[in-house]
Amino acid sequence: MKRSVSVRIPDSQTVASSFDAVATIRHILLPISAIFLVSRAALLLIGMLTFTQIAQEPEPAGHTLLSYLCRFDCAWFVGVAQHGYSTIPAADQPGATNFAFYPLFPLLIRAVSPIVGGDAFFAAVIVSNLCFYVALVYIYRYARLLGLEHTAALLSVALLCILPHSIVFSAAYSESSFLLLLVVAMFYLRRENYLVAGIAAALLSATRTTGVLFVVFAIAWIVRHGGARALLLPWRAPEKLVPVLFAPLGLFLFWAYCFLVTGDAFAGPSTMSHGWGWYFLPPWSNFAEMLQADDIRYAFALLALGLLAGSFMLLRQGLYEEFFLCAALILLMSSGAVVGSLFRYWLVLFPLWIAAARVLEPRPVLTAMTFSVLALFNGLMMSAWTLQKFIAI
Amino acid sequence: MDAAEIHRDLIDPAWRRRLLLGSLAGLGLLYLLAFDLFVTRSRDFVVALDNQRALDYGRAHILPVPSTLSFGESQTDNARLGGGWHRPDAGGVWSQAKDTFVAIIVVHPHPPLHIRLNTTAFVAAKRPKMRVTASINDVPAGKWVRTTSNANEPLDLQVPASLASADQLLIRLHTDHIASPFRLDSGPDSRQLGILLYSAEVRDGHP
Numbered sequence: 001m002k003r004s005v006s007v008r009i010p011d012s013q014t015v016a017s018s019f020d021a022v023a024t025i026r027h028i029l030l031p032i033s034a035i036f037l038v039s040r041a042a043l044l045l046i047g048m049l050t051f052t053q054i055a056q057e058p059e060p061a062g063h064t065l066l067s068y069l070c071r072f073d074c075a076w077f078v079g080v081a082q083h084g085y086s087t088i089p090a091a092d093q094p095g096a097t098n099f100a101f102y103p104l105f106p107l108l109i110r111a112v113s114p115i116v117g118g119d120a121f122f123a124a125v126i127v128s129n130l131c132f133y134v135a136l137v138y139i140y141r142y143a144r145l146l147g148l149e150h151t152a153a154l155l156s157v158a159l160l161c162i163l164p165h166s167i168v169f170s171a172a173y174s175e176s177s178f179l180l181l182l183v184v185a186m187f188y189l190r191r192e193n194y195l196v197a198g199i200a201a202a203l204l205s206a207t208r209t210t211g212v213l214f215v216v217f218a219i220a221w222i223v224r225h226g227g228a229r230a231l232l233l234p235w236r237a238p239e240k241l242v243p244v245l246f247a248p249l250g251l252f253l254f255w256a257y258c259f260l261v262t263g264d265a266f267a268g269p270s271t272m273s274h275g276w277g278w279y280f281l282p283p284w285s286n287f288a289e290m291l292q293a294d295d296i297r298y299a300f301a302l303l304a305l306g307l308l309a310g311s312f313m314l315l316r317q318g319l320y321e322e323f324f325l326c327a328a329l330i331l332l333m334s335s336g337a338v339v340g341s342l343f344r345y346w347l348v349l350f351p352l353w354i355a356a357a358r359v360l361e362p363r364p365v366l367t368a369m370t371f372s373v374l375a376l377f378n379g380l381m382m383s384a385w386t387l388q389k390f391i392a393i
Numbered sequence: 394m395d396a397a398e399i400h401r402d403l404i405d406p407a408w409r410r411r412l413l414l415g416s417l418a419g420l421g422l423l424y425l426l427a428f429d430l431f432v433t434r435s436r437d438f439v440v441a442l443d444n445q446r447a448l449d450y451g452r453a454h455i456l457p458v459p460s461t462l463s464f465g466e467s468q469t470d471n472a473r474l475g476g477g478w479h480r481p482d483a484g485g486v487w488s489q490a491k492d493t494f495v496a497i498i499v500v501h502p503h504p505p506l507h508i509r510l511n512t513t514a515f516v517a518a519k520r521p522k523m524r525v526t527a528s529i530n531d532v533p534a535g536k537w538v539r540t541t542s543n544a545n546e547p548l549d550l551q552v553p554a555s556l557a558s559a560d561q562l563l564i565r566l567h568t569d570h571i572a573s574p575f576r577l578d579s580g581p582d583s584r585q586l587g588i589l590l591y592s593a594e595v596r597d598g599h600p
Binding site: 089235255266273275277279285292 | 410411413414417420421424427428430431432434435436437438439440441442443476480489490573575576583584585
């Protein structure tokens with residue numbers, strides 16, 4: 001008697017998807033992981049060498065390799081995660097309170113903290129690096145969505161890892177969560193998944209005030225793809241407005257919280273003004289002032305203007321929405337009279353780095369030169385960061 | 394209605410779109426109302442805390458009349474300064490905001506008082522005029538115009554008996570602008586400055 005044997009043959013779709021998964025891991029996730037890990041390891045090594053070979057003071061007790069990831073604002077973020085917000089100012093900085101720091105990153109630290117035995121700093125480093133890694137994957141996908149080839153998209157990722165001051169993406173800072181939410185919001189808006197884009201945008205404005213400028217991108221995208229009609233006749237496709245109206249939600253919720261706790265919805269700007277001496281100046285006025293200075297402000301002004309000029313690359317590449325977003329962010333970031341931190345604020349302008357990668361990709365010599373220069377400056381910034389120099393705030 | 398719209402209505406009925414639009418409009422309206430509430434009701438919490446701290450200190454260190462207060466680096470009277478001031482400098486304390494506060498609590502009850510604030514207004518060639526107003530417990534107490542010729546003149550505040558007998562005197566100084574010397578080509582200081590307060594005299598207000 002012939003015995004029937006049942007053999008399970010995977011259908012063509014299963015084969016294709018498993019092949020896709022393997023290909024994705026091999027061709028996309030592996031290179032991104034390698035770029036991520038090598039760049040982080042190199043920065044930590046520079047930090048360690050700086051501390052052991054250049055720093056004047058000896059390592060404090062309990063100092064580990066991860067300690068290089070806690071500088072400047074790290075203690076503020078970890079403090080909010082551990083103890084919540086407080087109106088008590090810092091002893092050595094009158095008027096400076098932790099209301100200057102937006103809540104999403106500390107909330108993420110608090111959520112992860114129990115998993116790592118309650119160590120809030122370690123949790124912050126994990127959150128930061130995880131967000132950065134996922135952001136890199138999304139930046140790759142975003143670049144591909146914009147029509148970049150595989151190599152150019154990977155180049156965008158590499159640029160972001162090697163840009164001066166990119167250590168903040170691995171430190172206990174909110175830059176990486178901001179970057180992730182920005183790219184996710186933009187990616188899903190371009191994919192017309194309005195709800196996900198809206199939720200990411202709402203979380204973005206709870207990470208930092210400037211997140212609310214996602215609205216600029218969203219409006220530009222809606223107008224470009226649906227014409228002015230899409231805004232003027234919103235009842236035809238109201239779902240397109242979801243990201244626009246969700247974007248300020250995080251900011252408003254934080255304002256409401258501040259209002260209830262302190263009686264001052266704008267507790268963030270208040271404490272920034274009194275504790276950090278921050279005040280608003282129109283960008284043109286601020287640029288004029290910075291260009292007159294004979295200190296680091298002059299360099300910051302030149303770099304900001306250079307970035308603004310560089311953002312015209314986006315126009316040339318037809319990335320109008322990205323151009324409006326980057327220009328708005330650069331102008332807003334340049335409107336504060338305190339220039340510290342500008343370096344790390346600029347890092348999140350990933351469309352610029354995608355546009356740069358597109359220009360660099362067919363030019364290997366220029367690419368090598370650019371990467372060499374950026375790597376040198378990144379090393380310098382890492383040393384400045386380790387030694388807590390003003391330029392690396 | 395074209396075929397695309399009919400198809401759309403089938404997969405996404407009009408009532409759902411209207412509901413979504415209504416919800417989004419509601420959210421937008423909520424933002425406007427909340428923003429209006431925040432702008433009109435918010436008070437700078439750092440200033441409020443500094444004022445409270447200054448008043449608490451004043452209550453614990455009630456001033457006799459007459460008294461002279463000195464402000465500047467390592468002066469104990471700095472504790473009577475409320476919100477809106479920079480860290481004390483060697484020659485006094487600069488205002489960093491348009492509104493600044495000084496808390497004074499004198500022996501109670503008391504006849505009319507005369508308070509002289511010895512100040513220097515930051516006026517420069519590019520910003521030659523500054524308007525200064527003062528109020529005590531929200532009651533107007535004087536206004537002045539300071540120019541390059543009278544920038545160092547004191548601000549004299551007459552405090553009537555009705556006001557002087559209050560539990561506490563919270564003096565609010567308001568300048569119509571603040572500016573950074575660096576920005577006005579008047580020096581390297583890039584802080585926003587209004588007026589420099591270096592001493593205050595509290596005297597009996599009877600002529």
